[in-house]
Amino acid sequence: MFSRTKNINLSPIKTIELLASKIPDVVSLAQGIPSFDTPEVVKKAAFKALNRGAVAKYSLTYGLPELRETIEQKLAEEEMFYDFEKEIIVTAGSIEAITASLIAIIESKKNEVILFSPSYTSYAEVVKVSGGKPIFSNLIEDDGWRIDFNDLKKKVNSKTAAILFCNPNNPTGTIFSREDLLKIVELAGKKNFFILSDEVYKDFIYNTHKSVFFSLAQIPELRKRVIRIFSLSKAYAMTGWRIGFLHSDEENVKEILKIHDSLVTCAPVISQYAAIGALDYGEDDLNKFRHEFSGRLNLMCNHLNNLKNFFVYQKPIGSYFVFPKILPTAYKTLGAKQGDSWNFALKLLEKAKVAVVPGVAFGPSGENHFRISFGRSEKDINEAMERIKKYMQ
């Protein structure tokens, strides 16, 4: 019984949240949820569709044509050219897009999926759910969490079905350079594997020009190699609406569509109408969120600077996470087991009543770190960091 699921774990983020929910007065900086409510323009679009009776029925499996047309227009603004009729699928968030893609891609003799360590906790589980085997390749912390190509070259082989990464990366907040992404393309060409690029945080890039961010989906020659995934959850504060999309060449999309159809039939229709509102009229809100997060990033860094005897960190360029390294003094002060970020996170929860995600949840090289979100309100950030300070000093 349950032989397929026995090796699949509930996301550590959810586990921490579950534990936190049982302790009164916990401040959580664990989950990657923006503190904002969904913008009014988005809600208005959803209400309008609801009131005119447009949301009760399934949409086409691909998604509402008018939403896909809007997505095509938005992609074209970013130099990505895809046909809304055959090359875009609206999905129930990014995780469904990734799952459907992986199920379509993974074969019995080509079942390994390369993940960077550290990277988003759910990737490894999604690979397993899709019948694949996650293979971690390390990022180099001392080199700004860059890809270790010596390690990566050793990990790819004829069994590699795909590489899946988040750019900007969750939890490190770093961006993979154009040069490094093109090196991945070279490897993918040699070993014939797909590249899944999850760009859910691409709208949150700070203190640098937006042009430093580059997507492989901008290169027409790579259309058959690259599957790009985006979700509206973070950009438009819509985590609960479960809405996102993927795009690639029609050759890939027609196969992924079969899985998407089997999994969810179509993305929630009310959320699809809300997404039209977000993409058409949500830009001002998105800019406001970015500005707000940029301020919160500085606030978080100021707090961490005051704790430099306990944590060292690299200031993120994107996303809304910081991934500090836990120094031995921090383990000792908190009475946590040295080198065990799970134990550190549990002690922090128990003593300081602050929920963070242990670094090991993001892959083996995430050990001795923890992820902390500055997507929460300033009040929460200040309260959480003051509590940590109190226990550390």
Place this chain on the structure above:
Amino acid sequence: MNNIFKIIIQFFLKWLAKIYLWRVQPYVIIVAGTTNRHWIKEAVIEELKNKGLSVRGNRKNFNAEIGLPLSILDLPSGEGSFSGWLGILYKALKIILSPYKSAHIVLEMAIDRPEDMDYLLSIVRPNAVILTTITMIYRENFEDLGEIALEYRELVKALPKDGLLLLNFDDQRIKDLAKFASCRALTYGLNEGADYWAENIKKITMGQQFEINGAFIKINRFGKHHIYAKIAAHAIRSEKF
């Protein structure tokens, strides 16, 4: 924006747009139909710009009762803010008093329910019209596709005698609207028989290539809708400019 405020804003925007059009007298090309308006509008703007003409189109998808006058006046939305809209009305006043601007405006027009077209035509009258398709999209407020066609019939009838009507040859309901035009009506499509048609279509790594009435064309976009857009734009340019 509450309803009364919306009605007031709509009223002022309509009249400011009408005054602007009366004063500037631009050549107005309207793109209507249930799909592909955006890309046809973009393709027409590109073609006319390539000819060195002064041209602009709708901002974002501003194409209905509030958005259309904003597009005519080339203004952004005031969003949900009272002061934002007052600022927009002030800017609109300045625009209608300022010197002559674009000589050509390409406008997408969207209808949501019966009689929408009458209202939009009370703001702007076309010199040329491109009609795309009549499909099931946005059908919620219409009895059937025939009722949607009635709206486009009004648009066709609004064309002056020296106007130009460009109809999608591959959509029968659209093609049938030719009989209501008092001006020249031409067709575009993917089938021989259309006045402007594309053939030898091939998907290539960088986009698509095809021929329009024998002329070789290459675009960096994917999907049939971009071919339709290119044919319509090519036809407008060839016939009028």
